[in-house]
Amino acid sequence: MTSLPEPPSRCPLTGIQFHWAIPGGLPSGGSAPYAVFFLNGIGLDLEGFQDVIQAPSLASSKYVYRHGYHVALTVPGFEDLKDRLPSALFSMADQGRQVAAFMEHFLAEHPVDAVILYGFSFGSDLAVEVLSCLGSRLPLVRVVLTEMNVNAHSCFITSRITASFAAAKRLGTTRNQEAYKGFVSLVVKANVEGRISASLMEEMAFYFRAISRKDWDQLAQSAEEASENPEIRVTQLLGTTVDFPNTQFDLVFSDTQDLRIFQRRLETWGGPLGQIRVFDSTAHEHFHHMRPAGVAENLGGWLACVAEHPRHSL
Numbered sequence: 001m002t003s004l005p006e007p008p009s010r011c012p013l014t015g016i017q018f019h020w021a022i023p024g025g026l027p028s029g030g031s032a033p034y035a036v037f038f039l040n041g042i043g044l045d046l047e048g049f050q051d052v053i054q055a056p057s058l059a060s061s062k063y064v065y066r067h068g069y070h071v072a073l074t075v076p077g078f079e080d081l082k083d084r085l086p087s088a089l090f091s092m093a094d095q096g097r098q099v100a101a102f103m104e105h106f107l108a109e110h111p112v113d114a115v116i117l118y119g120f121s122f123g124s125d126l127a128v129e130v131l132s133c134l135g136s137r138l139p140l141v142r143v144v145l146t147e148m149n150v151n152a153h154s155c156f157i158t159s160r161i162t163a164s165f166a167a168a169k170r171l172g173t174t175r176n177q178e179a180y181k182g183f184v185s186l187v188v189k190a191n192v193e194g195r196i197s198a199s200l201m202e203e204m205a206f207y208f209r210a211i212s213r214k215d216w217d218q219l220a221q222s223a224e225e226a227s228e229n230p231e232i233r234v235t236q237l238l239g240t241t242v243d244f245p246n247t248q249f250d251l252v253f254s255d256t257q258d259l260r261i262f263q264r265r266l267e268t269w270g271g272p273l274g275q276i277r278v279f280d281s282t283a284h285e286h287f288h289h290m291r292p293a294g295v296a297e298n299l300g301g302w303l304a305c306v307a308e309h310p311r312h313s314l
Contacts, residue, residue: 008046008074011102011105013101013102013105014099014102014105015076015085016073016074016075016076017045017046017073017074017079018046018072018073018074018102018106019046019071020053020069020071021069021070022067022068022070023056023066023070024058024059024060024061024063024066024067025059031111031112032067032069032110032112033068033112033113033114034067034069034112034114034115035069035071035106035107035110035112035114035115036068036070036071036115036116036117036118036299037071037106037115037116037117038071038072038073038118038119038120038123039075039099039120039127039130040072040074040078040120040122041123041207041290042078042121042158042226043078043161043210043214044207044210045074045075045080046074048210049070049072049290049295051292052070052072052290052291053071057292057296058070058292058295058296060296062300063299063300065116065299069112073099073102076094076095077089077090077095077215077218077221077222078218078219078222079214080213081173081176089218090222092125092129092225092226095126095222096128096129096132096133097129099133100130100133101133103115103138104137107138114141115138115139115140115141116141116142116299117143118144118298119144119148120147120289120290121146121147121148121149121289122149122157122158122222124145124147124148124149125149125226125233127145128233128236128240131143131237131240135243136243140244140246141247142247142248142250143247143249143250144250144298144299145250145252146251146252146253146281146289146294147254147255147289148234148237149226149227149230149233150234150261151261152230153258154255156196157223158223158226158227159223159227160186160187161179161216161223162220162223162224163182164182164183164186165179165183165219165220166220168182168216175216176215179216179219179220180211180212180216183211184208187201187204197285200285200286200287203285203286203287207287234262237249238265238266238271241275241276242272242273242274245274245275248277249274249276250276250277250298251277252278252298252303253279253281254282254288254289255286259278259282263307266278266307267307273309274309275310276308276309277305277307277308278306278307279298279303279304279305280304280305281297281303
């Protein structure tokens with residue numbers, strides 16, 4: 001496997017921090033045929049997918065993209081506070097433009113035959129913005145969106161980030177600390193009320209550590225925007241699929257209600273659609289999709305497909 005550079009590289013065009021690896025090494029032909037780009041959840045950074053792009057399971061002969069670049073990146077604004085470059089707060093459109101520019105810059109230096117975009121949670125929401133910026137300039141063959149926020153019920157994390165920051169009355173870094181503590185309290189309360197499972201609460205521990213280091217002004221901005229109207233973003237995604245006729249769109253859900261909601265939207269869509277498949281991952285928790293096993297499962301297409309357009313046998 002290609003070893004990861006230390007510290008993270010920084011794109012000279014966009015300032016985006018990133019790591020890349022080729023899990024199975026270069027093929028005998030000498031050049032990588034694929035590039036897989038990973039967009040993480042709100043407040044998470046490239047470290048969230050670092051274990052994934054180094055995972056031995058992705059070097060397996062069963063995994064089709066093993067000889068491709070796997071690029072973990074930090075979405076602009078989600079760097080650790082100490083690493084942030086001076087800038088105004090980013091909207092999701094700003095973040096989408098920056099990520100699209102980074103992808104194009106990376107691929108100009110590392111040309112490939114096919115590009116795959118993988119989103120997790122907020123990263124899946126952001127992928128809709130990225131797609132609107134990319135157009136048809138890249139050989140995008142597949143978009144895998146896991147845990148996309150599809151309605152208010154989906155926005156468990158972003159709605160609580162928004163609420164905790166709004167409730168924090170202090171200023172500067174002190175407000176960051178107050179908002180962070182408020183967010184943890186809201187999640188613990190949800191756990192006590194039985195709204196999230198004990199196993200998911202255990203998984204939240206690493207998330208708490210990660211977001212404690214972030215700029216909460218930016219987190220609150222991104223969270224509020226993501227939570228505001230997720231239904232419109234789903235509509236935007238479905239309409240966008242037509243603009244990418246050679247791209248396979250895969251939606252993966254762990255939450256039963258989100259899975260049903262998206263299936264229903266697909267069934268009742270009145271306009272043209274591109275190639276879409278919906279996968280049932282309800283046997284797994286939310287953060288499974290940023291773990292090596294979940295990524296291999298989702299990119300490998302090993303889950304049960306419960307809906308597709310156009311309808312045909314897989």
